Structure formats: C-alpha cells, structure tokens
Amino acid sequence: MEKLFLSLLFAFSLGVGASANAAEKVTVFAAASMKDVVEEAAAQFKITHGADVTFSFAASSVLAKQIEAGAPASIFISADEDWMDYLQERQLISVPSRRVIAGNALVIVTQAGGERSEAIDILGAGRFAMGDPSNVPAGKYGKAALEKLGIWTEVEKNAVFAENVRVALQYVNRGEVNAAIVYASDLAAASGLAEAYRFPASSHSPILYPAALVGEGSAEARAFLDYLASDAGQAIIRAKGFVPAAEVGN
Structure with missing residues (x-):
C-alpha cells in the first residue's frame, strides 16, 4: 500500500x-x-x-x-x-x-489630404502633439530634432505633451491638434493620417x-x-x- x-x-x-x-x-x-x-x-x-x-x-x-x-x-x-x-x-x-x-524614423503626421511642408510651417501653425521629452523616447528624439533644426523655441508653445506616441496619434486623429510627431511605424498602423514631413536622420540620434x-x-x-x-x-x-x-x- x-x-x-x-x-x-x-x-x-x-x-x-x-x-x-x-x-x-x-x-x-x-x-x-x-x-x-x-x-x-x-x-x-x-x-x-x-x-x-x-x-x-x-x-x-x-x-x-x-x-x-x-x-x-x-x-x-x-x-x-x-x-x-x-x-x-x-x-x-x-x-x-x-x-x-x-x-525607426521620425515623422510629422497630419490628417490625410494635407500637403507636405516644412516642419516650421506645420508646427508653427497651431497645436501639435508629441511624446513628453522628459521621459518618452519619441519626445526626446522630437525635441532634439527640432533643436537641431533651430525651431524648438519657436514652436514649443504649441506642443501638447503625450504619455506615449499612440496617445499623440489619438490627439491628431480626433482633431484635437493639427499634427503629431511620431515614429514612421506608427503612421503605418494609422488610418486617415498622412506623412507631412520626415525629419532628416542627421537631426537626431539613431532610433x-x-x-x-x-x-x-x-x-x-x-x-x-x-x-x-x-x-x-x-x-x-x-x-x-x-x-x-x-x-x-x-
């Protein structure tokens, strides 16, 4: 037993x-x-x-x-x-x-149907979303690129900081902002949005x-x-x- x-x-x-x-x-x-x-x-x-x-x-x-x-x-x-x-x-x-x-690459997206333009023209025209540069990598890349282009001080007042890139996309999708700085891969996953500007690779550290x-x-x-x-x-x-x-x- x-x-x-x-x-x-x-x-x-x-x-x-x-x-x-x-x-x-x-x-x-x-x-x-x-x-x-x-x-x-x-x-x-x-x-x-x-x-x-x-x-x-x-x-x-x-x-x-x-x-x-x-x-x-x-x-x-x-x-x-x-x-x-x-x-x-x-x-x-x-x-x-x-x-x-x-x-990855860094881009500015807007509602589909808009024309491609320079970063200063897009971001200087109204509110835009981006990751919070203090802790979100996409935000750090974005701020660095804008500083490299010499336009951060001009457009900073229009920036709406988001907790991550997907939230930034939601803001522009809902029309709460005119544009968003996101990764090229995020645009590939989004509908109704288009690439309006692509930051030169030399404007930020490799993503x-x-x-x-x-x-x-x-x-x-x-x-x-x-x-x-x-x-x-x-x-x-x-x-x-x-x-x-x-x-x-x-």
Missing part, C-alpha cells in the same frame, strides 16, 4: 510540474510603438512554438520603472537605449541577451529598439527573443513600418 501511495504521489507531482510548465507564459513589456509588432509576433510564435505570449505596452520609462519595482516581465523592449541602460545599470536584465531588434531578457529568462522567453531577431520576426518588423536590425548597423 505504501509503495502504491508513493507511486501515485510521484505521478501526481510529475503531472503538476508538467501543467506548470505548459502554463508558463512569456510576458513582454514593450514600448507603445512596438504594439503591432509584438502582437503579430506573439500570434505567429504561438502557432510555431505553442507558447503563449502576453504583453504590456506603455512608454519605455514607465515600463522600466515597473520592472525596477518588481513587475513580472520576461522581456523588455525599449524605444531607446537609455532606458535599457537604466535597467542594465541596476542588474535587472541579462546583458548577453541584449540586442537591437529594429530601427533603435533594444530588447533583452529580464533576469535570466525562461527557455520560452529566450525562444521568443530569438524569434524577434530571426528572419520571420524581422519580416514582421519590416511589414509594420520599422527598419530591420540589419539595416540600422546593428
């Missing part, structure tokens, strides 16, 4: 372990601008690898602070190097796993998206990070309006 009981207990423990492993999910904390990429990649990864991927999207600064506070993220994808550096300095990511998975495991990471998390860097993942990145990693010099 004792042997039977031990056998049943052992079998039960194996079953619980298998169920726990099967239920393990990959949780991706990603910059808001990566929403469409991560959702599509997660759907394809589920088909090819059978693992579930959940996600949380916000400004990179918000996500980094949440991870620092102990939020259960498996992978962090930042919209700039600074917030990834922030977590690396606090020894919260796996440094060997860190890699750039995409690049790079580093990704890394939070902590050492599970096998599933490592597999998803590898998937994003694979040909299949990079094809999704290109289709969503981003620049593949191989084309940004990384």
Whole structure:
C-alpha cells in the first residue's frame, strides 16, 4: 500500500510540474510603438512554438520603472537605449541577451489630404502633439530634432505633451491638434493620417529598439527573443513600418 501511495504521489507531482510548465507564459513589456509588432509576433510564435505570449505596452520609462519595482516581465523592449541602460545599470536584465531588434524614423503626421511642408510651417501653425521629452523616447528624439533644426523655441508653445506616441496619434486623429510627431511605424498602423514631413536622420540620434531578457529568462522567453531577431520576426518588423536590425548597423 505504501509503495502504491508513493507511486501515485510521484505521478501526481510529475503531472503538476508538467501543467506548470505548459502554463508558463512569456510576458513582454514593450514600448507603445512596438504594439503591432509584438502582437503579430506573439500570434505567429504561438502557432510555431505553442507558447503563449502576453504583453504590456506603455512608454519605455514607465515600463522600466515597473520592472525596477518588481513587475513580472520576461522581456523588455525599449524605444531607446537609455532606458535599457537604466535597467542594465541596476542588474535587472541579462546583458548577453541584449540586442537591437529594429530601427525607426521620425515623422510629422497630419490628417490625410494635407500637403507636405516644412516642419516650421506645420508646427508653427497651431497645436501639435508629441511624446513628453522628459521621459518618452519619441519626445526626446522630437525635441532634439527640432533643436537641431533651430525651431524648438519657436514652436514649443504649441506642443501638447503625450504619455506615449499612440496617445499623440489619438490627439491628431480626433482633431484635437493639427499634427503629431511620431515614429514612421506608427503612421503605418494609422488610418486617415498622412506623412507631412520626415525629419532628416542627421537631426537626431539613431532610433533603435533594444530588447533583452529580464533576469535570466525562461527557455520560452529566450525562444521568443530569438524569434524577434530571426528572419520571420524581422519580416514582421519590416511589414509594420520599422527598419530591420540589419539595416540600422546593428
């Protein structure tokens, strides 16, 4: 009887372990601008690898602070190097796993039907939205570009700061502002809007998206990070309006 009981207990423990492993999910904390990429990649990864991927999207600064506070993220994808550096300095990511998975461009968008023009003409004509330069990467890139062009002091009074680029897009979509400074990839995901101006690449630092495991990471998390860097993942990145990693010099 004792042997039977031990056998049943052992079998039960194996079953619980298998169920726990099967239920393990990959949780991706990603910059808001990566929403469409991560959702599509997660759907394809589920088909090819059978693992579930959940996600949380916000400004990179918000996500980094949440991870620092102990939020259960498996992978962090930042919209700039600074917030990834922030977590690396606090020894919260796996440094060997860190890699750039995409690049981007910075554009001014307006309602469709408008004409292309110079940045000063668009932004000087009325209110425009942009990420908050104090903590949102898109906002930092935008302010740097406007300073480089020598027009920040002229247009700053018209700026409406948003918590992330998707919120900035919503403002222009709803007609609450005349334009928004966003990533080219955000325009690719938006309807009813058009590119009115593209900032020269020389006007701001390269827009790079580093990704890394939070902590050492599970096998599933490592597999998803590898998937994003694979040909299949990079094809999704290109289709969503981003620049593949191989084309940004990384």
